[in-house]
Amino acid sequence: MTLDITDLKVTIGGREILRGVDLSLQEGRVHGLAGESGSGKTMTGLAVLGLLPHGARATGRIALGERDLLTLPPRELNKVRGGEVAMVFQDPATSLHPMLSVGRQLTEHMRHHLRLDRREARARAVELLGKVRIPGAEEAYGRFPHQFSGGMRQRIAIAIALACSPRVLIADEPTTALDVTVQAGVLRLLRGLCDELGLAVLLVTHDLGVMSAIADEVSVMKDGLVVETGPRGKVLREPSHAYTRSLLDSLPGETA
Amino acid sequence: MTLEIKDLVVEHRSPGRPVVRAVAGASLTVRPGEVVGLVGESGCGKSTLARAVCGLNPVTEGSITFEGAPVTPLGLRRRTLTGVQMVFQDPYASLNPRRRVGDQIADGLRTARDGETDPADLLERVGLPREFAGRHPHEFSGGQRQRIAIARALAARPRMLIGDEPISALDASAQAQVATLMRDLAVDSGAGLLFISHDLSVVRLIADRIAVMYLGRIVEIGDTAEVWDNPRHPYTQALLRAIPQPDGMGVLPEELPGDVPDPAAPPEGCRFHPRCPFAMDVCRVKEPEPGPVACWLHEPA
Numbered sequence: 001m002t003l004d005i006t007d008l009k010v011t012i013g014g015r016e017i018l019r020g021v022d023l024s025l026q027e028g029r030v031h032g033l034a035g036e037s038g039s040g041k042t043m044t045g046l047a048v049l050g051l052l053p054h055g056a057r058a059t060g061r062i063a064l065g066e067r068d069l070l071t072l073p074p075r076e077l078n079k080v081r082g083g084e085v086a087m088v089f090q091d092p093a094t095s096l097h098p099m100l101s102v103g104r105q106l107t108e109h110m111r112h113h114l115r116l117d118r119r120e121a122r123a124r125a126v127e128l129l130g131k132v133r134i135p136g137a138e139e140a141y142g143r144f145p146h147q148f149s150g151g152m153r154q155r156i157a158i159a160i161a162l163a164c165s166p167r168v169l170i171a172d173e174p175t176t177a178l179d180v181t182v183q184a185g186v187l188r189l190l191r192g193l194c195d196e197l198g199l200a201v202l203l204v205t206h207d208l209g210v211m212s213a214i215a216d217e218v219s220v221m222k223d224g225l226v227v228e229t230g231p232r233g234k235v236l237r238e239p240s241h242a243y244t245r246s247l248l249d250s251l252p253g254e255t256a
Numbered sequence: 257m258t259l260e261i262k263d264l265v266v267e268h269r270s271p272g273r274p275v276v277r278a279v280a281g282a283s284l285t286v287r288p289g290e291v292v293g294l295v296g297e298s299g300c301g302k303s304t305l306a307r308a309v310c311g312l313n314p315v316t317e318g319s320i321t322f323e324g325a326p327v328t329p330l331g332l333r334r335r336t337l338t339g340v341q342m343v344f345q346d347p348y349a350s351l352n353p354r355r356r357v358g359d360q361i362a363d364g365l366r367t368a369r370d371g372e373t374d375p376a377d378l379l380e381r382v383g384l385p386r387e388f389a390g391r392h393p394h395e396f397s398g399g400q401r402q403r404i405a406i407a408r409a410l411a412a413r414p415r416m417l418i419g420d421e422p423i424s425a426l427d428a429s430a431q432a433q434v435a436t437l438m439r440d441l442a443v444d445s446g447a448g449l450l451f452i453s454h455d456l457s458v459v460r461l462i463a464d465r466i467a468v469m470y471l472g473r474i475v476e477i478g479d480t481a482e483v484w485d486n487p488r489h490p491y492t493q494a495l496l497r498a499i500p501q502p503d504g505m506g507v508l509p510e511e512l513p514g515d516v517p518d519p520a521a522p523p524e525g526c527r528f529h530p531r532c533p534f535a536m537d538v539c540r541v542k543e544p545e546p547g548p549v550a551c552w553l554h555e556p557a
Binding site: 149150151152179180181182183184185187188191207208209210211212213214215216232233234235236237248250 | 299500504506508516
């Protein structure tokens, strides 16, 4: 097990947002987290990185190897964030800095975490841009986010997340802001990287189609609780919980 | 009572940049009581087309006529054309945050010279409690706000309703509901509905006809069931194949290689040929005629 979340509870201002979430991520597997908005999917992802909003209290255990990320001192946690655990956000238009070149955003954390010098960091950045299939990686290095299309920006965001060779990747609705044709490309990329690099991926999405396409395991959340967990085929084809069934029934399309 | 768009061209001019032809010769008809879904990737010009229909973007060439009269650009004067109403993408931006929603709906009623209807009646029609008329937009969720925006558009008694990505800012759970609501309300009042979205699965649910747009042109148009079950244009086929199915089989959706070309410099010949798997010699030199399917593979004999 790469990452184990046990009995995670989060309260904000006296309100319980997560009420005991258990999840476990494994190397080379994509774990999908489904549920409607407000069910706590995003909060689960943020809790792993210690990015919960101000005034939030988290209890339980998030174990990365031997360490518990919830009790780690801030300095140690900073080493984990962006290093061993990385995140891809929903909207690449806002998650990338508009005024900094792609190269700068790709190398900043590499130089900090991996202590690379400028030349090494640049070489690695260009290699990463190639890996996420950005055409003309050398030229792309010096360009700015607004010069790329939405799909390309999300690929850059993924490259940034992969820069320090993380073991765990948290992708929060990574394709929701993209067109279907572009989404297909990004999903293929994520799946390929997961297999190739042995990443443990937590894929947060409300789209059960996306889930079915790339997740190995699926968990369904409702009101801060995981109501069902299991292999993809089982959860999506023979859901045992009434809520999962109602989610599947509400979809437009052939399966409805 | 019909909206007719004929060979419409809309250009965006900005100083120091080449002219961008956002809509490059599109023709479309929406009849009363009919729901037409317009789909395409972002940047294909579908929003520009919707804005031109409401007079929000000037028409460069071609014509837009509504009930026989041309659609005039929106100016400072009070407009006479109130039969076309629009629901915008983002209800967080399209509603005035400082006015009560009841007052904003009343604006629409005033436009229709309707002194009798209570704004609360319209709230009821979109499925919200009557008491909500006294509240401000920030007290509502995204789905509720979009319902209010729909109520406001309906208050003006439109004979043509335009929805410019009205559901893309909403949660997945609210999307299908709001789309169905828009369809039902438009059809019940006998108005036509032009529904613009990039989400094919929702369009399929509510539209009578689907028009697929690519780089400023409509490449395929036809009855919903026909387009969905038997897409003829390679671009439509690619769009449909890219939708992941929630069947639990773990099938990766097919990718359409390449990006949408720059509309300022569209490719020669058929606009889709650089990305088309079936591109022939003729596709590179000559643009296919617009028709139900604008493709050399399906040239009418």
